[in-house]
Amino acid sequence: METKIKEYIKLVKKGDQAAFEEIVLFYQSKVFAICFRMIGNRHEAEDIAQEAFIRAYVNIHSFDNKRKFSTWLYRIATNLTIDRIRKKKPDFYLDAQVQGTEGLDLYAQIPADQALPEEEVESIEIQSYIQQEIMNLPAKYRSVIALRFVDELSLIEISEILEIPVGTVKTRIHRGREALRKRLRHV
Numbered sequence: 001m002e003t004k005i006k007e008y009i010k011l012v013k014k015g016d017q018a019a020f021e022e023i024v025l026f027y028q029s030k031v032f033a034i035c036f037r038m039i040g041n042r043h044e045a046e047d048i049a050q051e052a053f054i055r056a057y058v059n060i061h062s063f064d065n066k067r068k069f070s071t072w073l074y075r076i077a078t079n080l081t082i083d084r085i086r087k088k089k090p091d092f093y094l095d096a097q098v099q100g101t102e103g104l105d106l107y108a109q110i111p112a113d114q115a116l117p118e119e120e121v122e123s124i125e126i127q128s129y130i131q132q133e134i135m136n137l138p139a140k141y142r143s144v145i146a147l148r149f150v151d152e153l154s155l156i157e158i159s160e161i162l163e164i165p166v167g168t169v170k171t172r173i174h175r176g177r178e179a180l181r182k183r184l185r186h187v
Contacts, residue, residue, distance in 0.1 A: 001026070005069050012060050020060075024053050027070065030151075031077045037146040038081045040135045048084055052077035067160075074153075075161040078143060085139045133183045141176030148173055 005026065011019035031052055036045035055076050056063075063072055134145055147158045148169075155173075159166045 002068065002070075006065060009060065009063060009065065009069060012057070020057055023056075023069075027073055028053075030070075031073060034074055034077050034147070034151055035081050037150045038078070038143055039084060040131070044084065045081075048080050049077060052080055055080070071157055071160045074147075074157070075163065078147070078161050082139055082143060085142075130180075130184065133180060136183070137176055137179055141172055141179060144169055144172040145176040145180070 005023060008019040008023050012023070028049065032045055032049040035048040035052070036042060039045050039048065052073065056073050063069065134142060137145065143162065144158055147153045147161065148155070153161070155166050155169050158169045162169070164172075
């Protein structure tokens with residue numbers, strides 16, 4: 001598939017916008033997932049993912065064809081997400097009670113894609129709690145934890161995306177896991 005993507009890139013560099021649409025269709029869910037795992041907000045993740053594709057399109061001439069396009073694109077998305085995290089201060093919390101309701105919090109406002117069986121409720125609560133604790137990690141640990149364990153990228157890919165040495169990636173993963181372990185010790 002990477003060779004097909006490189007063909008599309010050549011066409012985009014020649015001005016073919018339809019070829020870029022094919023690239024977007026292929027990568028949109030992965031880019032959104034990376035952004036969402038780091039920022040934790042669906043609408044912001046959609047905005048950041050869209051911005052990542054716009055930046056990729058505008059700067060496609062700077063892409064080195066000898067490298068993997070996915071790594072280049074994921075680096076753009078990750079950097080945009082980290083920038084948004086740095087600029088953003090929390091303006092709401094999901095466990096805050098909704099005004100005018102009794103006991104209803106913002107978690108109840110998150111739409112479910114499908115009905116969940118009762119036996120999965122506990123698992124979902126634990127996953128939600130773990131995701132919340134990941135969101136509480138500093139951005140430098142949150143990004144490597146999300147890229148490694150949620151998006152299942154290799155250490156080398158993470159290194160290329162974040163533009164840091166592999167040793168730094170390993171250190172951040174170790175420290176991020178230790179911080180998570182301390183936060184989750186009572187679970």
